[in-house]
Amino acid sequence: MDNLPAELLLEILGRIKRTTDRNSVSLTCKRFHKLDNGLRISMRVGCGLHPVCDALTALCNRFHNLEEVEIIYSGWMSKLGKQLDDNGLLILSRCCPLLKDLTLSYCTFITDAGLSYLASCSKLTSLKLNFAPRITGCGILSLVVGCNALSVLHLIRCLSVSSMEWLEYLGKHEMLEDLCIKNCRVIGEGDLIKLGPTWRKLKRLQFEVDANYRYMKLYDRLAVDRWQKQSIPCENMLELCLVNCVISPGRGLACVIGKCKNLEKIHLDMCVGVRDCDIVCLAQKSSNLRSISLRVPSDFSLPLLQNNPLRLTDESLKAVAQNCSLLDTVRLSFSDGEFPSFSSFTFNGILMLIQMCPIRELVLDHVYSFDDIGMQALRSAQHLQILELVRCQEITDDGMQLASQIPQLCTLRLRKCLGVTDDGLKPLVGSYKLDLLVVEDCPQISERGVQGAAKSVTFKQDLSWMY
Numbered sequence: 001m002d003n004l005p006a007e008l009l010l011e012i013l014g015r016i017k018r019t020t021d022r023n024s025v026s027l028t029c030k031r032f033h034k035l036d037n038g039l040r041i042s043m044r045v046g047c048g049l050h051p052v053c054d055a056l057t058a059l060c061n062r063f064h065n066l067e068e069v070e071i072i073y074s075g076w077m078s079k080l081g082k083q084l085d086d087n088g089l090l091i092l093s094r095c096c097p098l099l100k101d102l103t104l105s106y107c108t109f110i111t112d113a114g115l116s117y118l119a120s121c122s123k124l125t126s127l128k129l130n131f132a133p134r135i136t137g138c139g140i141l142s143l144v145v146g147c148n149a150l151s152v153l154h155l156i157r158c159l160s161v162s163s164m165e166w167l168e169y170l171g172k173h174e175m176l177e178d179l180c181i182k183n184c185r186v187i188g189e190g191d192l193i194k195l196g197p198t199w200r201k202l203k204r205l206q207f208e209v210d211a212n213y214r215y216m217k218l219y220d221r222l223a224v225d226r227w228q229k230q231s232i233p234c235e236n237m238l239e240l241c242l243v244n245c246v247i248s249p250g251r252g253l254a255c256v257i258g259k260c261k262n263l264e265k266i267h268l269d270m271c272v273g274v275r276d277c278d279i280v281c282l283a284q285k286s287s288n289l290r291s292i293s294l295r296v297p298s299d300f301s302l303p304l305l306q307n308n309p310l311r312l313t314d315e316s317l318k319a320v321a322q323n324c325s326l327l328d329t330v331r332l333s334f335s336d337g338e339f340p341s342f343s344s345f346t347f348n349g350i351l352m353l354i355q356m357c358p359i360r361e362l363v364l365d366h367v368y369s370f371d372d373i374g375m376q377a378l379r380s381a382q383h384l385q386i387l388e389l390v391r392c393q394e395i396t397d398d399g400m401q402l403a404s405q406i407p408q409l410c411t412l413r414l415r416k417c418l419g420v421t422d423d424g425l426k427p428l429v430g431s432y433k434l435d436l437l438v439v440e441d442c443p444q445i446s447e448r449g450v451q452g453a454a455k456s457v458t459f460k461q462d463l464s465w466m467y
Contacts, residue, residue, distance in 0.1 A: 014039060099121050118147070130154070133158070141169060164187070201236065264290045328360040374395075381406060410434055441460065
């Protein structure tokens with residue numbers, strides 16, 4: 001090995017992907033150790049970083065080509081030593097000149113001062129902050145001003161971010177491609193208008209409003225009225241995820257939904273105000289749509305929206321089926337408060353999707369309109385590989401026995417289904433048609449009943465959800 005050229009050894013080491021294996025190889029000899037140091041471009045550390053500054057300095061000096069750093073303090077307690085603070089971010093900014101991607105999770109001791117140190121990282125393109133309660137809008141602004149190459153920004157549970165100057169700055173510079181804002185409380189739908197020209201650049205947007213905070217405010221109308229009726233340029237949007245948002249007719253986020261002509265994936269979860277016309281417009285514009293996920297809220301009695309017809313119907317599914325020929329993933333769900341008679345989507349709407357689109361994955365949660373007749377219809381789903389049924393209480397053993405006749409089915413997941421027993425799975429036992437069977441919290445299915453029903457079986461039973 002001593003006679004092998006360095007280039008060949010670098011090629012060999014580069015093919016070792018597992019971190020534990022790389023660590024073992026680097027301890028073999030000094031030459032391997034030195035070469036491995038130069039090859040490491042990513043690092044993931046957490047509570048074991050102690051003492052923080054000394055350990056971080058040593059790691060950064062050893063791995064001098066670091067481009068990706070992830071620091072996670074999930075489960076941290078004071079007895080585990082000090083957390084990373086602003087001094088740690090100063091070390092990163094000085095010792096990692098090639099830093100491009102930084103993720104900080106549960107780093108509760110970092111402040112705006114620490115983010116100002118990161119502003120000197122000229123190559124930084126991605127910053128993800130998960131639960132950084134001391135960070136404010138001023139700190140975010142100082143970072144985005146200094147890091148002109150920033151294209152990915154994720155803010156999750158950053159509860160003190162209130163001022164929005166950073167959002168306006170990003171809007172003017174049109175560099176941002178991936179924006180994620182989840183449960184930041186003060187940031188509402190109306191603030192997204194500040195993105196301005198950057199809407200044209202965005203490829204991914206994830207926006208989630210804190211449900212508890214939202215409901216306490218009873219859907220304050222100001223959050224909706226800030227958006228003037230306008231045309232939003234978002235032709236490059238590929239993925240759109242909205243959770244607990246207010247969709248005001250003809251304004252703001254409703255305009256976004258209807259303007260994403262290249263959209264491939266959409267997820268609307270508990271978004272009050274979504275209408276059939278919004279989904280129809282989306283389907284007509286987004287012929288490249290491959291995945292749609294709809295979780296429908298059951299509370300239609302909020303004061304702001306009580307006079308509007310807000311229930312999505314089969315018209316939405318029909319439009320998607322007719323216009324989105326590439327659609328292969330469908331997820332339909334109703335919230336816990338939904339009653340069977342209120343179900344927006346009927347079996348006919350779901351059937352249109354199955355018949356007209358190459359559905360590969362179908363997930364139905366609390367969809368009472370899907371029963372044994374629906375299972376019978378799935379026998380003609382030529383592309384269906386993954387089926388997940390959650391709280392679909394109208395499905396009985398008669399319907400479940402038909403799962404063995406779905407041509408390409410290889411994964412079946414059953415969760416909290418009351419009407420299925422061991423008898424429903426009997427046609428699958430011994431056939432090994434399925435690669436994976438997952439059964440969770442179905443009271444009438446036993447662990448013995450799933451044995452031999454798939455090449456790999458996962459069984460869990462926790463019936464506390466029933467009481």
